[in-house]
Amino acid sequence: MKRHHMYGAAICVATWTAFAQKLPPVTVDAALVNGALYVSDNADYTKFGTLPGPVAATPAPNGLSNPNFATYLEISDVVSVNGQPMKGTFLNQGRLLQLSPSPRPGQAISDSNWFTIGTQGIDFITPDGIRVGTIYTSGFAIAAPPPGSPAGYYAVAAAVQGGTGAYVGATGQCLIANVGARTASITEDPANRRSLGGQPEPAIRHNVCQVTPAFRPEIEAVYHADFTPVTAAKPARKGETLIALCTGLGPTRPGVDPGQPFLPIAQGAHLVNSPVYVTVNGASATVVNALGWPGLVEAYRVDFQLPAGTASGQAAAQLTAAWIPGHLINIPVQ
Known part of the structure; x- marks a missing residue:
């Protein structure tokens, strides 16, 4: 042609x-480290981010690890994209749902078994500090993979809903190859997140977006x-x-x-x-x-x-x- x-x-x-x-859609595989998920376990906003840490989130009185319907905010660092060194930030905020067809006390009965609903943003910055763009997603987390996802991925069924920079107008879906960030109380000081570290195993998580670019x-x-x-x-x-x-x-x-x-x-x-x-x-x-x-x-x-x-x-x-x-x-x- x-x-x-x-x-x-x-x-x-x-x-x-x-x-x-x-x-075909483009795979954008971001490796994440130092992930901390801060759970809103204290109603006194003057206590937010005040304790050096680590501070574990307060468990729910009904035996759940976290109270249902609580809000949370995760912050993780990007260290590579598709195996190439990169910087940036992964943000994940939402609300616990704990849906289950067979709920324990405090969980929500549902035909689905999603654990959370939320929005995510992942910002890519080159090693020398140049911003490439941001991918925005929203959806459910911690259950079965979305339809059509490759084998080995699970935990998130989030839709790519555009972005900035190189990802303006992008669509697609987002997956996670291994789930988990260190859960902490909202009273823990996020300035210490890197020194406190993320979850020990796996130390590196992967947030994988299957992106259909607008251009x-x-x-x-x-x-x-x-x-x-x-x-x-x-x-x-x-x-x-x-x-x-x-x-x-x-x-x-x-x-x-x-x-x-x-x-x-x-x-x-x-x-x-x-x-x-x-x-x-x-x-x-x-x-x-x-x-x-x-x-x-x-x-x-x-x-x-x-x-x-x-x-x-x-x-x-x-x-x-x-x-x-x-x-x-x-x-x-x-």
């Missing part, structure tokens, strides 16, 4: 490997360093640094108003917030830069070095931003 885009006076052509190919990163055209198009008549060379015209890379720093072009380089580059990766025939290519293309609207420039070991012929290149992959395109290589 050929895609044609008019940018200024230039017509740019990229070859996709499939016609209107629909890509994907795409390579629209590829150029040589002199801005002549890469074509069969003038193919890319192994080890050459190429210039890709791209779309769907999301926010930049500094940003621009919607519908406005990126400013000239002389006024400062608009660097892409999201982590950006390029693969060629499945091999990682070195990304030199990723920035808004000066003078264009919602178009970006990504310079990358073609791996030296790339085979001659048609090479399949793929762009990924914020762990969201785009379609494969073919690049002729000599």
Whole structure:
């Protein structure tokens, strides 16, 4: 398939490997540590967060670990996403339900067996402090996995309800591979959360979102360093640094108003917030830069070095931003 885009006076052509190919949802697997779930076990708000800790939550008088209908707030740290080092915060707030078809005293009778209902937000920040975006979810927790989820996941049936940054307009569902954060009283000082730690086993939890993004990163055209198009008549060379015209890379720093072009380089580059990766025939290519293309609207420039070991012929290149992959395109290589 050929895609044609008019940018200024230039017509740019990229070859996709499939016609209107629909890509599957994206897995965003966030590893979490130092999780503490603060239960509202004290009605005196002046006592909130005042005790050094650890302070265990007060058990319910009817023998339940926590009183039904109590509210809670969990805070956990993000340490990686899809195995890549990352920072950020996972927040989970809600209310205990303790639904059960065979309830104990204090639990709620129901055909379902959900333990809580709540909302979640997970914020992704690169190791050098750049915010990528936030995914928002809401739903039930601690029961059976949602329909269609992969084997090995359970505990949460939360719907992805949009986000910010790279995840604006996203949909999907959220799962947890292992449940649990250290339960604490709301009187425990959250400033000590990291020193007190989360639950000992498993020390690392995984919050897994299956995201259908509203937009994907795409390579629209590829150029040589002199801005002549890469074509069969003038193919890319192994080890050459190429210039890709791209779309769907999301926010930049500094940003621009919607519908406005990126400013000239002389006024400062608009660097892409999201982590950006390029693969060629499945091999990682070195990304030199990723920035808004000066003078264009919602178009970006990504310079990358073609791996030296790339085979001659048609090479399949793929762009990924914020762990969201785009379609494969073919690049002729000599």
